[in-house]
Amino acid sequence: MALMVKKFGGSSVANAERVFNVANIIIEDYKKGNDVVVVVSAQGDTTDDLIAKAKEINPSGASKREMDMLLCAGEQISIALLAMAIEKLGCPATSLLGWQAGFQTNSTHSLARIKRIDPERIRNELDKRRIVVVAGFQGLNKHDDLTTLGRGGSDTSAVAIAASMHADLCQIYTDVDGVYTADPRKVPKAKKMDQITYSEMLELASLGAQVLNNRSVEMAKKYGVQLEVLSSLEAKPGTIVKEKVTMEKMLISGVAKDNNVSRIAIVGLDDTPGVAFKIFNKLAQAKVNIDIILQSVGRDGTKDITFTVTEDQAQEAVEAIEAMRDVLTFKSVSADNSISKVSIVGAGMETHPGVASKMFEALSDANINIQNISTSEIKISVLIDEKDADRAVIAVHDKFID
Amino acid sequence: MALMVKKFGGSSVANAERVFNVANIIIEDYKKGNDVVVVVSAQGDTTDDLIAKAKEINPSGASKREMDMLLCAGEQISIALLAMAIEKLGCPATSLLGWQAGFQTNSTHSLARIKRIDPERIRNELDKRRIVVVAGFQGLNKHDDLTTLGRGGSDTSAVAIAASMHADLCQIYTDVDGVYTADPRKVPKAKKMDQITYSEMLELASLGAQVLNNRSVEMAKKYGVQLEVLSSLEAKPGTIVKEKVTMEKMLISGVAKDNNVSRIAIVGLDDTPGVAFKIFNKLAQAKVNIDIILQSVGRDGTKDITFTVTEDQAQEAVEAIEAMRDVLTFKSVSADNSISKVSIVGAGMETHPGVASKMFEALSDANINIQNISTSEIKISVLIDEKDADRAVIAVHDKFID
Numbered sequence A, B: 001m002a003l004m005v006k007k008f009g010g011s012s013v014a015n016a017e018r019v020f021n022v023a024n025i026i027i028e029d030y031k032k033g034n035d036v037v038v039v040v041s042a043q044g045d046t047t048d049d050l051i052a053k054a055k056e057i058n059p060s061g062a063s064k065r066e067m068d069m070l071l072c073a074g075e076q077i078s079i080a081l082l083a084m085a086i087e088k089l090g091c092p093a094t095s096l097l098g099w100q101a102g103f104q105t106n107s108t109h110s111l112a113r114i115k116r117i118d119p120e121r122i123r124n125e126l127d128k129r130r131i132v133v134v135a136g137f138q139g140l141n142k143h144d145d146l147t148t149l150g151r152g153g154s155d156t157s158a159v160a161i162a163a164s165m166h167a168d169l170c171q172i173y174t175d176v177d178g179v180y181t182a183d184p185r186k187v188p189k190a191k192k193m194d195q196i197t198y199s200e201m202l203e204l205a206s207l208g209a210q211v212l213n214n215r216s217v218e219m220a221k222k223y224g225v226q227l228e229v230l231s232s233l234e235a236k237p238g239t240i241v242k243e244k245v246t247m248e249k250m251l252i253s254g255v256a257k258d259n260n261v262s263r264i265a266i267v268g269l270d271d272t273p274g275v276a277f278k279i280f281n282k283l284a285q286a287k288v289n290i291d292i293i294l295q296s297v298g299r300d301g302t303k304d305i306t307f308t309v310t311e312d313q314a315q316e317a318v319e320a321i322e323a324m325r326d327v328l329t330f331k332s333v334s335a336d337n338s339i340s341k342v343s344i345v346g347a348g349m350e351t352h353p354g355v356a357s358k359m360f361e362a363l364s365d366a367n368i369n370i371q372n373i374s375t376s377e378i379k380i381s382v383l384i385d386e387k388d389a390d391r392a393v394i395a396v397h398d399k400f401i402d
Helices: A016-031 A046-057 A064-088 A120-127 A153-164 A198-206 A214-223 A275-285 A311-322 A355-365 A386-400 B016-031 B046-057 B064-088 B120-127 B153-164 B198-206 B214-223 B275-285 B311-322 B347-351 B355-365 B386-400
Strands: A003-008 A035-040 A093-096 A103-105 A114-117 A131-135 A138-140 A146-148 A169-174 A195-197 A227-231 A239-242 A254-270 A293-295 A302-309 A332-345 A372-376 A379-385 B003-008 B035-040 B093-096 B103-105 B114-117 B131-135 B138-140 B146-148 B169-174 B195-197 B227-231 B239-242 B254-270 B293-295 B302-309 B332-345 B372-376 B379-385
Touching: A003 A016, A003 A153, A016 A035, A016 A064, A016 A131, A016 B046, A035 A064, A035 A120, A035 A153, A046 A064, A046 B016, A046 B064, A064 A093, A064 A131, A064 A138, A064 A146, A064 B046, A064 B064, A064 B093, A093 A120, A093 B064, A114 A153, A120 A131, A131 A153, A153 A169, A153 A214, A195 A198, A198 A214, A198 A239, A198 A254, A198 A332, A214 A227, A254 A275, A254 A311, A254 A386, A275 A302, A275 A311, A302 A311, A311 A332, A332 A386, A355 A379, A355 A386, A379 A386, B003 B016, B003 B153, B016 B035, B016 B064, B016 B131, B035 B064, B035 B120, B035 B153, B046 B064, B064 B093, B064 B131, B064 B138, B064 B146, B093 B120, B114 B153, B120 B131, B131 B153, B153 B169, B153 B214, B195 B198, B198 B214, B198 B239, B198 B254, B198 B332, B214 B227, B254 B275, B254 B311, B254 B386, B275 B302, B275 B311, B302 B311, B311 B332, B332 B386, B355 B379, B355 B386, B379 B386
Parallel strands: A003 A035, A003 A169, A035 A131, A093 A131, A103 A138, A169 A227, A195 A239, B003 B035, B003 B169, B035 B131, B093 B131, B103 B138, B169 B227, B195 B239
Antiparallel strands: A103 A114, A138 A146, A227 A239, A254 A302, A254 A332, A293 A302, A332 A379, A372 A379, B103 B114, B138 B146, B227 B239, B254 B302, B254 B332, B293 B302, B332 B379, B372 B379
């Protein structure tokens, strides 16, 4: 007998048929004698529909407290429906809102952090052998106001419950059956991994392989919660995410592509000290998130600085730089949205030299031009032309994984 | 400066335009320096949509606890949107769920009774000169589970807040501009009343003039909360409901019609003691609500008992009686749905003889046959053929009110 936490996303409970599918998965484990806590998101497009209603009232953005009040209704609907379906199938179930499940957060509406969980009510219900269905994504601050954890917050809710209750396993159900070495829709030879480390998962998530929310992986790592990513549509084992993988390590654990990249190039900067500080300080003030930074070697007393941002922040970034003409001398600043970032991730990289050259060889063989390179301990990213991205992923993937 | 409680129904907040209309009404009184607490129902068809979702999961009816969890999401959406609209118009507002507003109820899910209200949070927000928007219809039981007060519960929520906070006035906004002497869509000469007593309002409501929920009027009467029924679409005074009306009394305060009436006739009953008890005890067990009871004088050792129920309970009532063949001797039992109940209500009736005869004269003049008569202290009801009902209301109304 184990304590299992299961999390289902919005698409898994989008309609009555899927709600019953989820209910059956839950009941199967419950009937084996396990204690089951389920975390669900709002149904399908509910959250988007509610956001649209708010936009109608205030197109420039309503207060975050009221947005949280509004959005929390979404999970409230889905937990009630799922509990009804479980009961309809003959098993006892109790739905709990975030605050009823004991989620206490700080007061940062729309991006609240969980401060602590008091799982007493959950435990009481489990002691009565009831299945507990908890609203993900939401909590309560010290003023008794509803808060939300931000998009993807339901993953975090599930991991937080698993951590606070010392659950044996936290299962994240999605529409894929695990974590792959690359996007299986794009790379025919992509392989499902049986196990992956937290660190690798974090790098993959930040590279656009949006299987798991990053905050939830960080929390799982911090509290040692064993995760499993698996399919809500097929009954088969998924991918286990944990501290150390016991199986033989592959050199790399995944290849990811991110098209939502804009490269900002500032050309002809005065090659004087403090230039980079000025630029990135200004961008931080403008709340522009920088990903990769590349600085060319100075030449003729000038240098170039290149960095990447998400495409929706490109315009802001360019404007912020242009506004610095009085304190900064440079020739031009421009944004290029036609690039992609292709990355490989693998804990094995740290101990195996030659990974980078193998990646570059794959790209060279495929006749793909590398525009920029950025590396970290367990990751290598290259910027290439967007139109080459899918070919690049396949070429790199097949070089490392067969 | 006064403390005003304002209640708006679902149709008043059905879309963004109407939400802003309501926000403007609220702000007008707020800007005069009043403290304003607003109670709202779920938007338009939200409650019906949520009920349909539950029916999809469990057509034979989900658990009431989970239904309450589901339905409470409806008001949560409307309070957030209304608070956003008020803020968009430049005034500070805070939305509060039933439990945040301090509504403590018993545990009868779907038909909970309010046990007490702790309005501390409401008062704190008012002290900060904020407009408080409260979710009607909902509360919390002692197990920290959400409960609902039943249909029309938002009226009760508003009156309960007004009672607990000693508000100066509780305004119930509807799509009519007050309480009329008859349905103005049917009776051209119907007049809006400036004032009406709680007792008259209760009788009118129970007669099918569904302007105010009966429980809310009872509560207002008990705690002496002055009500006003007024339009959310036109800015003009409505009808004040209070203990004693100060203006000169009209003989009758209203004429109402109810088509949702079925007359059950049990014919040829043994005229022995205890027969009526047996019948109505059985019907009470079957949870059939009886309205009017008429018992004919015994003749040839038999008598007839006639009573009325709502049409949806007619079949149940007949079956319950048929099932008593072993303990009850009677010739036949049948239901007749083709009748209407037309009633006049007026506190003045108690002191003015001749009201009944004046009503019968009006019906006689209109050539309408009276099938049964039932009277109470401030009400006279007649059962007539359904097809005559509209004519009857006009004839009676014009006899008393000009």
